[in-house]
Amino acid sequence: TQLFAVALVSPPVPPIAVLEDAPPPRPHAAPTVYPPTLQSLELHRHVPAQGWSCVARDVPPLSERLALSADGSVAAWATMRCHIPEEGERGDVFACTFGDDSSAALRRLTRGAGRIGDALCVTPDGSHVLFAANFSADRPITTHLRLWAQPAESDTAGERRVELVPQSTSEAHFDAFGFADDALYVTRIVGCTPHSAAYTCTVDDDGRLVAGEARPLAEPIAAGAPLPRRCGDGDAAALAYATESASELPLLLLGERRVPLGHADGLGERFCGRVVRATASDGTPIDALFYTARDASADAPLLVHVHGGPAVAFRHTLRNAADHTRYPYRALLAAGYAVLMPLFRGTLGYGDAFAAANIGVQGSADLDDVLASIGALHDAELVARDVPVGVFGGSYGGYMTNRALSAHPERFAAGVAEYGFLSVRDMTLEGGDFTWENEYNGDVTVWPVPPSYAAGEPLHDMHRVTAPMLFTHGENDDICPPSQSAIAYRILKSLGRCTGLVTYPGEGHGYAKPQNRVDRCARIALWFVEHIPTKVVPRK
Secondary structure: OOOOEEEEEOOOOOOOOOOOOOOOOOOOOOOOOOOOOOOOEEEEEEEOOOEEEEEEEEEOOOEEEEEEOOOOOEEEEEEEOOOOOOOOOEEEEEEEEEOOOOOEEEEEOOOOOOEEEEEEEEOOOOOEEEEEEOOOOOOOOOOOOEEEEEEOOOOOOOOOOEEOOOOOOOOOEEEEEEEEOOEEEEEEEEOOEEEEEEEOEEEOOOOOEEEOOOEEOOOOEOOOOOOOEEEOOHHHOEEEEEEOOOOOOOEEEEOOEEEOOOOOOOHHHHEEEEEEEEEOOOOOEEEEEEEEEOOOOOOOOEEEEOOOOOOOOOOOOHHHHHOOOOOOHHHHHHOOOEEEEEEOOOOOOOOHHHHOOOOOOOOOHHHHHHHHHHHHHHHOOOOOOOOOEEEEEEOHHHHHHHHHHHHOOOOOOEEEEEOOOOOHHHHHHHHOOOHHHHHHOOOOOOOOOOHHHHHHOHHHOHHHOOOOEEEEEEOOOOOOOOHHHHHHHHHHHHOOOOEEEEEEOOOOOOOOOHHHHHHHHHHHHHHHHHHOOOOOOOOO
16 A cells, blocks of 8 residues: 655745645744735655655645545645635636656646535545535535545536536535545535435546435445445445434444443433424524433523534534534533524525525514514423523624624523624724635625625614623734624623623634633533523522
8 A cells, every 4th residue: 555645835845745725934023915926836746666746836825625536646726816715715627647756737727616625535546636616606605515536637617527426406515525445525504414425426428527326325424534445355344434413422433233332431421412494584494403411401591502604514423412622512512501593584505595595684584583483382282381491602603692782682591602793894904714605795895884884783772781791802803803702892892781891811713722721611511500400500
């Protein structure tokens, strides 16, 4: 077996080659100049017995998501359009074919690909590049991605580009794809349910990659897990991969054997979840994920987790209930709370119309979906009508938390808003991402700011917040600027409301450092315990 590797680096080459696209450190006290000068990258390739060598210079700046064929003959990557993180994630796909003489042929495969998915892959023989994109100029955020295959030795004309696994009318979200053991594995999320399938791919007479009939896997591939592999020989070979479901934590599936992965004792038996169906006031059907401890009663206080994005997809899995890194579900459930995550309009996995249904009505129609989901719990007698309700979320969920507590102060007893925002135009101009406002609100170049903006902006209603409210933010957040949380905190503080603000040095949009994740999760749990006590953890 020969192992090949490639890396995109910023010259000069570091001692150990890594994916590196940041400019060299600025001299002390040097000014920051806008617009910034972006540095081209170099493509370095490692060949067994030869080591690393530079095979291509002047690779476009902002190139990332590097992929390599199994035979080491072709590399592919995405080059993003803007140096500022965009909600639209607009970019294009490039490829590089390596010659026997250490030469490299650089090609641009797309032009105007719209939103690019998180990963690319190359067929094992290097003949084709696979990528997810929507080719939407007007709505890159809310248009679902499609899975494309294009010859590595082609150009932007796209004459041999094909939609490899055509979307059904459900317009599902492509969650993961890649090759293993000469099979293409694809996982899509339809609604909140993952589906995985294997495909055999061939090349037709016109040089187009063709996927054969889907072979659905008995159970979906777990989120973030390696691709399936064949273990054994001949008729005794078994497919091995990690799976998970709404009733089981991740485990290893080896043929028909189910092999536990060593989770904490009893963790899978402590919690449970279900999908609750709600109907918004305009008749729109809404799914919501509802998690509780198995012995919880209907009088447990309810915490509503308003997700970020909002154009993201979610799986309904038991792992959500056991989470203690991204959000502290495990601690909250163990403390005696029930947790509800509404998949309000704007969520992916339910089709383009649903994903775009909160354009122009953010903070109103989608907040109505949240309230309808709470009502569905009451109607199903899963949660008593008189229990206190808290709300929390990050990014767009932080905005929605601000909006919920300011628009409906009588409905919520406490809240935690993480790295959210108050004003769309302020966020746009301070952060620099125009794709959000242009798609969801209008045109960032229109002045004065249209009156319609004010209808969904918490900034104008924060004085109405009466419930205790905590804000957290990363000091280096370049998507939702930390000034937004500071303003919200100071509004409430000036009015004598119960509030707090925690900022984390060195953190951006979300928290990467383990110690900060632990701290923020503890603060969320303690804030709710203090202001919405439970029978398990009463107020001290």
